[in-house]
Every structure is written in structure tokens, then in C-alpha cells.
Amino acid sequence: MELSYRPRRLRRTPALRALVREHHVRPTDFIYPLFVHEGATNEPIGAMPGASRWSLEGLVEEVGRAWDLGIRAVVLFPKVADGLKTEDGAECFNEGGLIPRAIRRLKDTHPGMTIMTDVALDPYSCDGHDGIVSAEGVVLNDETVAILCRQAVAQAQAGADLIGPSDMMDGRVGAIREALDAENFEHVGIISYTAKYASAYYGPFREALDSAPRAAAGKPIPKDKSTYQMDAGNGREAITEAQLDEAEGADILMVKPGLAYLDIIYRLRGESNLPIAAYNVSGEYAMVKAASERGWIDERAVVLETLLSFKRAGADLILTYHACDAAQWLRQG
Ligand code: PBG
Secondary structure, X not given: OOOOOOHHHHHOOHHHXXXXXXXXXXXXXXXXXXEEOOOOOOEEOOOOOOOEEEOHHHHHHHHHHHHHOOOOEEEEEEOOOHHHOEOOOHHHHOOOOHHHHHHHHHHHHOOOOEEEEEEOOHHHEOOOOOOEEOOOOOEEOHHHHHHHHHHHHHHXXXXXXXXXXXXXXXXXXXXXXXXXXXXXXXXXXXXEEEEEEOOHHHHHHHHHHOOOOOOEOOEOOOOOOOOOOEXXXXXXXXXXXXXXXXXXXXXXXXXXXXXXXXXXHHHHXXXXXXXXXXXXXXXXXXXXXXXXXXOOOOHHHHHHHHHHHHHHHOOOEEEEOOHHHHHHHHHHO
16 A cells, blocks of 8 residues: 555554653652541451551551652541531531541651642531531532631641542632631642532442431431532533632642543643643442452553543543552553
């Protein structure tokens, strides 16, 4: 054949492929999500093989391991004791609570590690919702935002670098920005869960924290989060959310889940100049783990290909439970 252009020429050797590769994944792209509890031992999480609820000591060790692998950011999630859960989730702004203590500890032991926190009521709510549920079963917006602001300030006080509102209440980014600034935390950033969908992919996470919506005596509890998290059928609405978050002062925009919403990452990349984060969520992790345990897929190849897909779609950073494994594989080349 007389072909003027043969794309296979640049695929011929590993060195040529590396030379023209457009996108790369590096350990510094990762934010490593970690679960922490009050227990003295680390508890494996059933639906997330390889992940644990860490004791404070275990957390320090695991963060040290991540640091040694080149990871420079973690996000912390608390498994809160049932006895501390209330309708208004007030434990979330307790300065002596689990998360503030974990942050202080990590800032002592690993001062260079970026610490991100999650802002939402679900781990602290006896109803298992991200906001306060009224007697009529409505998740209240403005009342919730007032509490989230206190939660964000408590986290900043403990030393958090990036505050991550995952609650999807309207107006929370602006309110949190104002609350942080009022307490002289203007250097603390906001990584907003901008386009967070009401997704079935969060199942294993809710098992890890025992934080799923649960029935309560005397009031109707919504079974899912669809009155505040986004509808899977919507794309344009993600752009609206991005515009609002940007106007309210968000520093980084996030899309969650990542894999089923790569189109949303791509669209936000075109709409905003802010960094974009992809959350490779618990259900995505569990599927890969389950299939690779059965020998049905090659875990290493699938994980690295998936992480690259987030970068190609336009994400700058990736929250992923695969962070340590991936960092190790990348190092091996
Ligand atoms: C809490 C929160 C959730 C996740 C992150 N923060 C669960 C939810 O909204 O129900 C999910 C993370 C994952 O599945 O990996 N608001």
C-alpha cells in the first residue's frame, strides 16, 4: 500500500511510544483516601480489600508508607462511634474529635503531607445524611450549611490544608470560604465536590464508615441522597455547579464518581481554568479488586489504564484507594 501516513510508526518501540505519549500519571497526582477510627487496631474493610479503618497509630504508619512512595496528599474520613451520632451531627465541629486529633498527629509526624478533609454530616448523623433531616424528612439546606462552616473551621484549626465539602448543599462553598477567612484561614483551600452524583458506586464507602441513611423512630428518613446529590442523567447541570463553586471561591473542582462520569470531567475541563479532581470511588475500587481476586482481569494493568483515563479526560489530580499500589507500580516502570 502507498500510505503517506502510518500511525504505527510511532508505536513501534517502547521508547517511541513514551516519546509521544500525551498523558502521564505520577504519584504526586494522587490524593490517598484513608479511614480512621478510635480503635487500637486496624480493621480491614470487607468490600474494599487492601483498605482498613486505621487506628491513629496505624494511620501514622500508613501515611509514612504513602510518603515514601512519593504520595504527597491524603484525605481523611472518620468512622464515628454510634454514641456520638446526633440529628445535627454536632460532633463534626468538636475540636477534640477524631479528625482534628488525626490531623494534628499527622502534621506532627509528616508536616510536608497535604491533608484534605471531608465536610459533610453523614459520618456524624444518626440519620446517615449529609445534612440535618427535618421532622418532615427534608434535608435542610441553610441550617446544615451553618454547621458545615463550624466543621470546616475546626478542621482548619487542627491544620488541614484543603477543605473538601462533599455535602452538596447549595451555597456551602461561599459560606465556608467566608467562615474560614473570618478566622484568618485565608491560606486554607477549598476542594469542592462540585459535580457529585447520587451514585450507587459509594456502597463500600458507606460500609467502611457505617454511614448509610438509616430508618429512625418518629420521622421519615429519605432512603437515598437524590434531593441533594446530582441526577445521573444530567450533564449541563454540572457546568452550573462548577460556575457557582468558582464564583463562591472554590480552589479545585471535583467530579465524583470518576469513571462513569469521564464526560463530566472533560466538559468541566473546557469550562474552567481551575484544577479538576476526579474521585475514583469505593465502588470502582471494589469492582477492580473483586475481578482481579478471581483472576478475571490484570489488576495492575487495569488500574494504571483507569488512572490514565482520568488524566486524558482532563483531570489534574485523582483521589484513589489504589494510590499506594499505583505509586509502587509506577516506580517499577
Ligand atoms: C460523604 C462522602 C461519601 C463519599 C465521600 N464523601 C459518601 C456519600 O456521599 O454517600 C464517597 C466516597 C467513595 O465512595 O469512595 N458525604
